Amino acid sequence: MSLTANWSYPTAIRFGAGRISELADACAAAGIKKPLLVTDKGLSYLPITQSTLDLMDAAGLGRAMFSDVDPNPTEVNAEAGIKMFREGGHDGVIAFGGGSGLDLGKLVAFMSGQSRPIWDFEDIGDWWTRADPNGIAPIVAVPTTAGTGSEVGRASVITNSETHEKKIIFHPKFLPEVVICDPELTVGMPPMITAGTGMDAFAHCLEAFCSPHYHPMSQGMALEGMRLVKEYLPRAFNDGTDIEARAHMMSAAAMGATAFQKGLGAIHAMSHPIGAVHHTHHGTTNAVVMQAVLKLNRPEVEERLTQAAAYLGIKGGFDGFYDFVGALNASLGIPANLTELGVTDPDVDALVASALTDPSCGGNPVELTKENVTALFNACL
Numbered sequence: 001m002s003l004t005a006n007w008s009y010p011t012a013i014r015f016g017a018g019r020i021s022e023l024a025d026a027c028a029a030a031g032i033k034k035p036l037l038v039t040d041k042g043l044s045y046l047p048i049t050q051s052t053l054d055l056m057d058a059a060g061l062g063r064a065m066f067s068d069v070d071p072n073p074t075e076v077n078a079e080a081g082i083k084m085f086r087e088g089g090h091d092g093v094i095a096f097g098g099g100s101g102l103d104l105g106k107l108v109a110f111m112s113g114q115s116r117p118i119w120d121f122e123d124i125g126d127w128w129t130r131a132d133p134n135g136i137a138p139i140v141a142v143p144t145t146a147g148t149g150s151e152v153g154r155a156s157v158i159t160n161s162e163t164h165e166k167k168i169i170f171h172p173k174f175l176p177e178v179v180i181c182d183p184e185l186t187v188g189m190p191p192m193i194t195a196g197t198g199m200d201a202f203a204h205c206l207e208a209f210c211s212p213h214y215h216p217m218s219q220g221m222a223l224e225g226m227r228l229v230k231e232y233l234p235r236a237f238n239d240g241t242d243i244e245a246r247a248h249m250m251s252a253a254a255m256g257a258t259a260f261q262k263g264l265g266a267i268h269a270m271s272h273p274i275g276a277v278h279h280t281h282h283g284t285t286n287a288v289v290m291q292a293v294l295k296l297n298r299p300e301v302e303e304r305l306t307q308a309a310a311y312l313g314i315k316g317g318f319d320g321f322y323d324f325v326g327a328l329n330a331s332l333g334i335p336a337n338l339t340e341l342g343v344t345d346p347d348v349d350a351l352v353a354s355a356l357t358d359p360s361c362g363g364n365p366v367e368l369t370k371e372n373v374t375a376l377f378n379a380c381l
Helices: 019-030 047-058 075-087 099-111 191-210 216-238 243-262 266-278 282-312 317-331 348-356 359-363 370-380
Strands: 005-007 012-015 035-038 092-097 139-143 155-160 165-170 178-181
Touching: 012 019, 012 243, 019 047, 019 092, 019 139, 019 178, 035 047, 035 075, 035 099, 047 092, 075 099, 075 155, 092 099, 099 139, 099 155, 155 266, 165 266, 178 243, 191 216, 191 243, 191 266, 191 282, 191 317, 191 359, 216 243, 216 282, 216 317, 266 282, 266 348, 266 359, 266 370, 282 317, 282 370, 348 370
Parallel strands: 012 178, 035 092, 092 139, 139 178
Antiparallel strands: 005 012, 155 165
């Protein structure tokens, strides 16, 4: 089976090994003549980034790059990127990297022509309508990890550097015009990043599948996304050069981020404040808290996850699914609890308060309260 295709849902996706070579054509399709490549600090010096800048240069697109992006990007990073975009006279963004580079790149393009501050566009009610749609620059997204799926998302997760809260900034035009999913770009990911990003994709699919909201298209996508992670994440973890496994994990990541239009839940409501305050890896944090959240949600999701287990080839219904998650985490070297992850002396009350205001709460099958979220955090420490 050929693992190369062109998809138009949820946006135009050029999928397949080696397709980064089509970057110039993708920029032309998006109407970009003078792009700013936005990526994170760690990626900026790597060969995949330098060769991408060479592709831009050879096509007459220049080689402008902004890389002052933290692992959990902040509004300070955004303001610096927006300044460089405006002063450089750029007309579009190539968002390049994992979740941080993709989220910050999309935000720079979005904010490049806005007059309001970033926080005015938080994902609350219809705040997104405050934006001037004509002030949003086009985006080409190039993921280099297989986890967040931000390349097909309509939002960015940004940490408020003053309050240490993660905020979701939303607008439909955050969705990139063109995405290049080239699994060869993920070959150099270290095993632990492969594990953490892969479990992020699994968490997106799992929470979307369990969300009580109605979205049958997302439901089907979430189920198959979980199967792809089950089959191919261990392979990608054990052999980073396994292109077939890398390709299927890129698909699972995009599927998870498309599926969670149906909603997320307590896994993400917990991991957002933990990451903002304790600077943990987002996907790994999701994996650490996953079993505790499954246990909380069992009364509402047992039948649904019994069906999922059957599709995934897992015996034992809900209990079998729960045990599978634990075994998968262990096989990937995921820490057993938040303390092992590096969360020491946490202010549990503050984490709970932040979790309860996270937009992800609305998709959790069991209503989240101060009491049950406190119990969740304590169970994970």
